[in-house]
Amino acid sequence: MSKLAVALGETVRRERKKRGLSQEALAAIASLNRTYVSEIERGLTEASARNLQRIAQALNLRLSELVRLSESHND
């Protein structure tokens, strides 16, 4: 998959762990499937902006902030 998918996945995992959330909990808050969240975290799928926004909101982030965090860790 793309470098972007990998970078976004690493950021989602990092921010999720910071908040002490399991993948199951994050998936439930974001109304997404746990397997799908796992694939996103591992950079195995090219997620839609809309589903990344659901994840960002579950982490109390704006989508732009989630993306910015992934960029700043991967420049």
Add this chain to the structure above:
Amino acid sequence: MSKLAVALGETVRRERKKRGLSQEALAAIASLNRTYVSEIERGLTEASARNLQRIAQALNLRLSELVRLSESHND
């Protein structure tokens, strides 16, 4: 489609026109289909982050900046 898709589409169209680019030109620079770019601009498809990144790069923007612009026009 989602409010996000509509907001992103409006932002892509606005930034494209600012640069005097046609949809065809933007699609060519971004290595995407012209029809797909048209659907994104009209908010008719939930684009992947990766394809939105291609469009952002074709507009000399970072993906986070493209998303931020769409948020600031739709709060």
